[in-house]
Amino acid sequence: MPFIANTDEQRRQMLDRIGVSDVEELFADIPPELRSRPLDVPPALTEQEVRHRIAALASHNDAGTISFLGGGFYDHFIPAAVEAVVSRSEFYTAYTPYQPEASQGTLQAIYEYQSAICRLTDMEVSNASLYDGGTAMYEAMMMAVRITHRTRVVVDDSVSPIYRTMIRSYTSNLGIELVETVSADALPDRRAIAEQLDDRTAAVIVQNPTFFGCIDDVSDLAEMAHRCGALLIMSVYPISLGLLTPPGQMGADIVTGEGQSLGMPVSFGGPYLGFMAARMKHVRKMPGRIAGRTVDAEGRQGFVLTLQAREQHIRREKATSNICTNQGLCALTALVYLSLMGKDGLRELAQVCADRAYYAQQRLAEVAGVKLRYPNRWYFNEFVVDLPLPADKVIRKLLHRQIAAGFPLVRYWPEMDHSLLLAVTERRTRQEIDLFVHVLETVL
Amino acid sequence: MKLIFDKSVPGRRAVRNVPSGVRTRAEIKPSLLRSEPADLPELSELDVVRHFTELSNRNFGVDTGFYPLGSCTMKYNPKVTERVGRYPGFAYLHPLLPQLPGGEMMVQGALAVLHGTDLLLREICGMAAFTMQPLAGAHGELTSAMMIAAYHADKGNHKTVILIPDSAHGTNPASAAIAGFEVRTIPSDQTGVMDFDKLADAVDEKTAGVMLTCPNTLGLFNPRIKEIADKVHAVDGLMYYDGANINALLGRCRPGDIGFDLVHLNLHKTFATPHGGGGPGSGPVGAVDKLTPYLPVSIICERPDGSHYLDYDRPKSIGYIAPFYGNFAIVLRAYAYLLMLGREGLLRVSENAVLNANYLMVMLKEFYDLPYDRTCMHECVFSAERWGEKGVKAMDIAKALIDRGFHPPTVYFPLTVREAMMIEPTETESKETLDAFAEAMIEIARLAESDPEAVTGCPRTTPVGRLDEVRAARQPDLAAL
Numbered sequence: 001m002p003f004i005a006n007t008d009e010q011r012r013q014m015l016d017r018i019g020v021s022d023v024e025e026l027f028a029d030i031p032p033e034l035r036s037r038p039l040d041v042p043p044a045l046t047e048q049e050v051r052h053r054i055a056a057l058a059s060h061n062d063a064g065t066i067s068f069l070g071g072g073f074y075d076h077f078i079p080a081a082v083e084a085v086v087s088r089s090e091f092y093t094a095y096t097p098y099q100p101e102a103s104q105g106t107l108q109a110i111y112e113y114q115s116a117i118c119r120l121t122d123m124e125v126s127n128a129s130l131y132d133g134g135t136a137m138y139e140a141m142m143m144a145v146r147i148t149h150r151t152r153v154v155v156d157d158s159v160s161p162i163y164r165t166m167i168r169s170y171t172s173n174l175g176i177e178l179v180e181t182v183s184a185d186a187l188p189d190r191r192a193i194a195e196q197l198d199d200r201t202a203a204v205i206v207q208n209p210t211f212f213g214c215i216d217d218v219s220d221l222a223e224m225a226h227r228c229g230a231l232l233i234m235s236v237y238p239i240s241l242g243l244l245t246p247p248g249q250m251g252a253d254i255v256t257g258e259g260q261s262l263g264m265p266v267s268f269g270g271p272y273l274g275f276m277a278a279r280m281k282h283v284r285k286m287p288g289r290i291a292g293r294t295v296d297a298e299g300r301q302g303f304v305l306t307l308q309a310r311e312q313h314i315r316r317e318k319a320t321s322n323i324c325t326n327q328g329l330c331a332l333t334a335l336v337y338l339s340l341m342g343k344d345g346l347r348e349l350a351q352v353c354a355d356r357a358y359y360a361q362q363r364l365a366e367v368a369g370v371k372l373r374y375p376n377r378w379y380f381n382e383f384v385v386d387l388p389l390p391a392d393k394v395i396r397k398l399l400h401r402q403i404a405a406g407f408p409l410v411r412y413w414p415e416m417d418h419s420l421l422l423a424v425t426e427r428r429t430r431q432e433i434d435l436f437v438h439v440l441e442t443v444l
Numbered sequence: 445m446k447l448i449f450d451k452s453v454p455g456r457r458a459v460r461n462v463p464s465g466v467r468t469r470a471e472i473k474p475s476l477l478r479s480e481p482a483d484l485p486e487l488s489e490l491d492v493v494r495h496f497t498e499l500s501n502r503n504f505g506v507d508t509g510f511y512p513l514g515s516c517t518m519k520y521n522p523k524v525t526e527r528v529g530r531y532p533g534f535a536y537l538h539p540l541l542p543q544l545p546g547g548e549m550m551v552q553g554a555l556a557v558l559h560g561t562d563l564l565l566r567e568i569c570g571m572a573a574f575t576m577q578p579l580a581g582a583h584g585e586l587t588s589a590m591m592i593a594a595y596h597a598d599k600g601n602h603k604t605v606i607l608i609p610d611s612a613h614g615t616n617p618a619s620a621a622i623a624g625f626e627v628r629t630i631p632s633d634q635t636g637v638m639d640f641d642k643l644a645d646a647v648d649e650k651t652a653g654v655m656l657t658c659p660n661t662l663g664l665f666n667p668r669i670k671e672i673a674d675k676v677h678a679v680d681g682l683m684y685y686d687g688a689n690i691n692a693l694l695g696r697c698r699p700g701d702i703g704f705d706l707v708h709l710n711l712h713k714t715f716a717t718p719h720g721g722g723g724p725g726s727g728p729v730g731a732v733d734k735l736t737p738y739l740p741v742s743i744i745c746e747r748p749d750g751s752h753y754l755d756y757d758r759p760k761s762i763g764y765i766a767p768f769y770g771n772f773a774i775v776l777r778a779y780a781y782l783l784m785l786g787r788e789g790l791l792r793v794s795e796n797a798v799l800n801a802n803y804l805m806v807m808l809k810e811f812y813d814l815p816y817d818r819t820c821m822h823e824c825v826f827s828a829e830r831w832g833e834k835g836v837k838a839m840d841i842a843k844a845l846i847d848r849g850f851h852p853p854t855v856y857f858p859l860t861v862r863e864a865m866m867i868e869p870t871e872t873e874s875k876e877t878l879d880a881f882a883e884a885m886i887e888i889a890r891l892a893e894s895d896p897e898a899v900t901g902c903p904r905t906t907p908v909g910r911l912d913e914v915r916a917a918r919q920p921d922l923a924a925l
Contacts, residue, residue: 001792002784003520003716005874011796014803014875026798026819027696029665036698039567044786047524054780058533060553062541069538072767079459081489083530085496093505093521095513095719098854101906102846104445105503106721109496112448115923119483125922128722131579134767162767169740169763173593173624215476245478265535268554269768270579271724283920289722293924294916301445302908306916312582312618313857317627322618325580325712328722338484339448339492340458347481348461354470362468378472396545404547407540430465 002044066432067404068360070382070423071211072133072160073272074261076239076349077427078337082263085336092329096289100304106328107303110291113335120241120338121255122248123277127288129331130323133258134166136274137205137235139287139321140254141167141176143278144203144231146285146320151176152200154193158183158210159235161412186212186374186384194224201230203254208236208247212421213382214374215244222251238262238275238334239425240380242350254278263337264330273330284310287321349426353381356433357424361385363437369444373419382423384409388444391420397443403436445502445907447924448495452485458492502907503721504851510877514823514854514866515613515661517691517713522784525717525777534776539768542754555752558769559744561728561779568790569687569707570700571730576770577740581688582615583765584708584727585655588684589623590762591706591731591738592653598738598760601680603652609638611661611858616686625652632860636816637666647675653682658699659689661858661866662816663801663823673703682706682735690714691797691870692822695790705732715778726774740765796871797822800878804869807882811889815861823868827861836892836899838863843902843910844891848884 006014015023045053067075086092090105097103097110110128117126130136141153155164157180164180171178177200181192188206197204204225209215222232231253239261247255259273260266278286284307292306312319341349361383364370369388387394391408398405406422413419424433487495505511511518537554541547548555562574578584589606596603606620610629617627630646633639637660647654654676659665666672673683685704691714699707711717712725719725731739737760745755785793798821805824809817812826828838842852842865854866869878891898903909 002789003522003872004792004796005872006796010875011799014799018799018802018806023795023799026802029667029819029821030693030697031667031670034670034697034702036570036696036701039695039787039790041564041567041787041790042783044789045783047522047784050524050780050783051528053783054528054557054776055531055533057553057556058528058531060556061533061537062550063533063536065541065550067538067541069540071540073539075536075538077462079489081458081493085493087526088497088500089507089521090500090503090505091496092718092720093507094503094721095511095516095518096722098513099504099842099846099852100911101843101903101908102504102851103502103721104907105499105501108445108447108499108502109721111923115447115449115925116484118923118925124925131583131724132767134764135579135583162764166764166767169590169765172763173590173597174622215472217476241478241482243472243477245476246482249478266538267535268537268541268551268772269539270766270771271774272767272771280920280922283922290922292916293921294912296909296911298909300908302911304911304913304916306913306920306922309917312614314614315618316614317617317621319614319618319621322582322586322615322622323580324582324613324615325710325719325723325725327720327724329718329720330724332721335448336492336496339487339495340489341484342457342459342486343481343484344486345457345459345461346484351470352461352464354472355464355466355468358470359464359466359468378476380472392545399544399546399550404538404541404544408544411543426462433466 065402065404068406068422068424069404071407071421072162072258073266074423074425075266075427076261076425078263078265079340081340082333082336086329086333091332097305100302104302107291109332109335111293111303113331114291116335116338117275117277120238121277122246123255124280125283126275126277127286127290129327130274130276130288131327132272132274133235133256134163136256136276137163138167138170140233140256140276141203143254143285143287144233147231147282148202148229150200150202153203154179154181154196154201155205156181156183156188158186158188158212159205159207160211186210186214186377187216188221193221197224197228197230199228201228203231203233205233208234209240209380209382212374212384213379214377215380217250219250239350239353242346243354244380259334262334264333271327271330273327273334283307285320288323288326352426353424356428357381357383360424360433363433367437367441381425384419384421387418387420390417394443398439401439403439445498449485449924451491451495452487454486456486456488458487458489509849509851510873510881511851512853512867512869514868515688517868517870519716519870520872521716521718522781525780528780529773529777548753552752554772555744557776557779559746559752561775564782565709565728565730569730570698571707572733573736573739574728574730575739576728576775577766578727578729579766579771580723580725581708581710581727582619584729585615585619585686586622587729587740587765588706588708589620589625591735592682593623594738594762595682595735596652603650605650606652607643607646607654611860612655612657613661613688616655620655636662636664640668643672644675647679649679651679651681653684655684655686657686657689659692659821662825663820664816665821669702688713689822692794694794696794700732705735711774711778716781717774717777724771724774726771738762793871800869800871800873804867804878804882808885811886823866825861826865828863828865831892834892834896836896838865840900840902841888844888844899845884846903847905850881850884
């Protein structure tokens with residue numbers, strides 16, 4: 001039997017010690033009428049067969065496509081040392097560090113991760129992780145509701161539609177009023193937001209770069225929000241922070257985002273990494289685990305989970321969140337990645353991504369009928385082009401040629417049926433970009 | 445041990461990026477750029493690897509030794525699941541691919557994994573359909589609570605209360621509250637399971653549902669579970685099964701057969717995906733027919749020709765509680781594990797899990813208080829209360845175990861037992877390990893009797909001793925900036 005060590009002889013000895021003759025006697029508490037019939041599940045496969053079967057399924061996917069897909073999830077290069085570190089079984093076979101003396105590895109790593117997130121975003125405190133950027137945004141919203149005792153939230157539609165859908169799903173049974181403002185030219189429309197801000201507003205939620213890839217300075221929005229007692233929540237793309245002004249310097253109160261680009265593959269939906277950082281004064285309203293530094297009786301430095309009175313195992317229905325298991329190993333992954341990239345490495349990487357994106361945009365602008373949709377905006381590594389044909393048609397043809405051209409915005413904005421959102425990372429070579437442009441030309 | 449930031453040497457680099465390879469230089473408006481790079485450490489690759497290797501040496505995992513954390517099911521994580529979990533054919537699949545015209549045909553292998561796992565879990569639990577979207581156990585609990593709310597709203601029922609036993613894990617009431625419900629707690633009876641009469645009294649027309657763990661957090665199976673279900677269903681309430689303890693029932697009892705309408709599972713517990721130091725987990729939710737319309741979008745379906753597609757046309761769905769299809773790479777690992785277990789393996793898991801727990805219980809009952817002296821299932825709960833008069837608490841016993849090379853059991857949970865120690869060995873532990881653990885526990889009991897300070901002074905062999913948690917909370921130091 002796989003993974004079960006005891007032999008029949010050992011089991012017999014154990015049954016003797018317990019004082020029963022058959023292991024079935026240990027299940028006597030389950031009434032016979034509640035027993036299931038034998039399960040209709042195939043017989044066990046050996047490891048060799050399992051690997052073969054799953055390798056076949058892996059080959060039924062087209063992972064070799066040249067992809068310009070982004071939309072919040074980016075194909076970045078992952079250094080081998082990241083995988084080597086997080087494959088250490090002392091990290092991945094451990095669980096929640098309930099016994100700190102036996103878990104200083106996990107706890108110090110959480111503390112260092114929290115510190116790295118704060119340094120990246122220029123904020124004061126971070127938690128140990130949330131599930132993904134979308135739940136992080138929802139949790140930030142609820143945190144703002146707890147802090148302000150207000151129930152109205154303004155979200156701009158330049159925020160990821162994937163996340164806006166999630167927030168709507170989460171809050172459907174709660175008394176939260178969600179108001180969406182329409183963006184102007186890919187950035188939040190200041191007038192539209194001003195019109196919605198009032199003394200019942202808990203928070204304004206924006207994203208930088210926006211879902212359309214455009215960069216904004218939202219310091220003015222922070223001021224607007226603060227003037228009426230609301231908080232500014234910003235969702236950000238960590239690699240972009242190698243170059244762009246960090247949200248802490250724009251006046252953000254809570255920063256969230258998707259950490260997948262920090263060393264995790266896109267992996268068809270997960271696992272991902274929701275990060276959250278905030279100002280120290282709001283820490284007691286923050287969800288999630290938090291590690292803190294302290295000392296033992298001999299004055300030696302050590303780390304513990306702290307401020308646990310916020311959490312479900314203590315506050316139960318009054319907890320700041322129900323989160324228990326989070327994305328621990330992914331947070332470790334992000335920490336290792338950021339440590340390997342370092343101060344200059346991350347900035348350099350961000351520049352490479354931007355350079356290649358600007359090159360792609362230039363080459364695309366040379367194709368007859370293709371236009372940059374927001375020419376007056378600045379972007380980082382993702383941008384929108386308008387095509388002379390419906391984007392769906394173009395995408396289908398390019399997919400036949402092993403190129404995933406980008407995301408058709410018509411999925412969320414019906415009037416934008418000629419618009420294509422595409423992202424360029426350091427994994428897209430100049431040759432691949434040239435090939436994409438060449439194939440696009442033949443298709444149009 | 446130094447922090448990684450303290451090891452930084454200005455000018456040191458680990459990763460060399462590819463050059464941009466294009467003549468274009470992205471000149472973004474300077475006011476949008478940061479003036480200083482983020483203050484990340486500057487290290488060589490060896491610096492980084494040594495730092496984390498040293499940290500890993502200060503950690504204890506299942507691969508290190510016995511890890512009997514009750515209700516966490518710390519079973520062995522088979523290495524084959526790590527191997528297949530990293531296949532590039534899955535790792536590099538972008539989640540938006542199926543939303544491109546023609547994209548669905550490019551991800552058939554991934555959809556087959558998700559659907560294959562769905563089918564296996566349906567059969568194991570007696571449910572009509574599963575969603576893999578929830579990203580952790582508590583997330584599955586919340587998803588279920590949201591589905592309960594959606595069901596009642598759809599039927600025009602005005603139901604605002606969820607009933608939860610006092611032995612429940614804190615995530616149960618927390619999840620119910622987040623879904624907008626009022627929580628009422630039902631006490632346990634003297635046999636250790638939820639009090640049937642008190643439950644019957646509490647069930648009324650406002651009851652939206654009941655959240656139950658079965659066997660419960662004391663490792664006990666409630667024999668009146670079907671009657672409870674009948675009472676709840678009589679008021680159109682719903683029965684939700686917290687699957688944290690299903691390791692005891694695999695192959696022999698299915699939540700769907702005993703009256704449950706919704707189930708959540710923890711793949712990182714029962715289905716052997718790694719615990720990760722606190723995740724990533726995965727909390728799939730299963731539903732009976734009448735609740736499947738409320739499952740999160742999207743659902744994976746199979747065509748007659750065996751190909752798979754995503755169904756987004758779910759008007760009654762609670763929507764999206766994750767960005768896509770769930771923690772795919774975790775589901776993939778569980779799928780591999782399920783294939784290796786097969787029909788026989790599932791039965792052997794529950795059989796050995798329950799055997800191991802009862803074996804430990806019998807060896808320890810002379811030395812520790814057993815609040816419920818009856819056959820347990822996959823875990824047993826002891827109380828350290830008798831050692832209180834010697835000044836020894838459950839926490840001290842836990843620390844003494846660390847010195848002896850064992851991870852302690854869960855302590856101080858469930859809340860219904862004082863000085864609780866919840867021990868779940870799991871089926872992957874050998875008799876020798878259980879004997880060694882029992883020996884250590886007995887030795888600690890003897891020391892508590894004869895030399896309590898030898899216990900209260902633990903741990904002595906770890907890199908740090910007991911840490912000042914009061915100071916950590918009163919003078920928070922939460923980041924090195």
